[in-house]
Amino acid sequence: MVKRVLMVAFHYPPLQGGSGIQRTLAFSRHLPACGWEPLVLTVTPGAHASLAPGGADQDGCIVHRTRALDASRHLAIKGRYPDLLAMPDRWATWLISAVPAGLRLIRRYRPDLIWSTYPIATAHLVALALHRASGLPWIADQRDPMLDDDYPADLRRRRLHAWIEQRVMARCAAVVCTTPGAVVALRERHLRRARCQVRLIENGYDEDAFYNAKKLPASNTHARQPFRLLHSGVIYPSERDPAPLFTALARLHSGGEIGPATFRLVLRASGHDDHLRAMLSRHPGLSSLVELAPPLPYPAALREMLDADALLLLQAANCNAQIPAKFYEYLRAQRPVLALTDAAGDTASALRHAGLDTIAPLDDAEKIAIALRRFVALCRHGQAPLASAQTVADHARSARTRELAALFDAIHHKELP
Structure with missing residues (x-):
């Protein structure tokens, strides 16, 4: 029946x-x-x-x-x-x-x-x-x-x-x-x-969608390019406020630790580009490190995740009972993840359960700078943590x-x- x-x-x-x-x-x-x-x-x-x-x-x-x-x-x-x-x-x-x-x-x-x-x-x-x-x-x-x-x-x-x-x-x-x-x-x-x-x-995540995404041309075709940290999806002003992140980037930039030739933050389909552009204008030189990128079709967005050097997750403490849906796609992409979120929230708990400990509070620019410095070093040495194949399959x-x-x-x- x-x-x-x-x-x-x-x-x-x-x-x-x-x-x-x-x-x-x-x-x-x-x-x-x-x-x-x-x-x-x-x-x-x-x-x-x-x-x-x-x-x-x-x-x-x-x-x-x-x-x-x-x-x-x-x-x-x-x-x-x-x-x-x-x-x-x-x-x-x-x-x-x-x-x-x-x-x-x-x-x-x-x-x-x-x-x-x-x-x-x-x-x-x-x-x-x-x-x-x-x-x-x-x-x-x-x-x-x-x-x-x-x-x-x-x-x-x-x-x-x-x-x-x-x-x-x-x-x-x-x-x-x-x-x-x-x-x-x-x-x-x-x-x-x-x-x-x-x-x-x-x-x-949808395995078939990733299978189709892998058929698309690679999005990073240049052999020598800056380290690309990607955030894919909406950046809500109150729930995923990147202001402390921008402050951290500005400090690292002014100290000569990162520059346009070595680092690029891509904010894809933020949904609030004008708001973010105004925030970036408060930090001279930061616009050369941060790209506000337009939306892509879903398969192309997944392809970009697969090709990124690392992926960025943002989630404020006022959303501790939520986990961004992109978290699961990030896991499947098998790229290193830097999470800026509250350590007591469900997002941080899910990350730790997957074996990912590259986490810093979203609202603390000083700790973000420390975490970002460490994270980029781990990625460049191939030592950033990744979820196991079984953990990925379970999701x-x-x-x-x-x-x-x-x-x-x-x-x-x-x-x-």
Whole structure:
């Protein structure tokens, strides 16, 4: 008998960028090998501001798309729109089209489970409505925390997020988080709902994507070039503030320890280039060491990771219950990693568990300078730590999908307490 799961996901191709796409796409690709046929309910391409070239990548998976309006692009007048139209997020209108479509999918394909994924909270609202109407067990892929000390900043949105999280904990057969800290925080906020299973299924990397990336031409074709330290992905001003790093680089530069001929920091697809450019302008000469590089297609971005001399990870202490999704891709790239993060957070813990100890606090320029000096020396002598092959394999998305399928099986066979 075919087992089916209805997957409610906003982040799905042809949307370009974002770790949420890779997580859901990998699950939908690998679930059939685990005995589960996925049915994906997502949005039409017009909901996305940025689309990947080549259109949607569905791999034969049944995908049904319904219309969702982006309040900031489709409903705004002179750039402004009522907050009510963006509660709990800018795509709240998706609820109107997704619920009837989901019910039709349920009647036609008779799935055994419903799965939905955050951080677009409307996806959970769609799944909640489908769960109530059908009675099917519901699993919420919560990923990162829906609530934190100062998130969401808007009080009304915070209250709505709290209400949605309460419904998730009250109605779901299981909730999945991507980090140990997120699991603990969710359990502590809902001690009275201990019967709801909260499980850890981390993010990972896609081996097929790296296989395809290796087919591309190498990105470092020059035999003699500066040491290239790469950060690939968004640099959030508060969660990944590089100001102390820039100060450390300026000190090393003024002391003659690094220069344009020997060192290059590449910040690829930061998402905040203007902000970073203003920060760099405060340090004369630093712009010759730091490159603000535009986004690349996903395979090319992975190729660049494979070719970099080393990789940079940034994560502030206010995100201690989160692990950047790129961490897993960095592991697979098998390049040395310098992590600027809080030693007490989940990111540092994951690094140490992988055997990587090249870590310094993100907010301390003096310690960053010391760590960077040591790190570059280790890399140049081939002594920088790398994760073992088994550790890398354990983080593949195919392995994560087997964990998810095992959870589906337990719910389907009513083996969860």
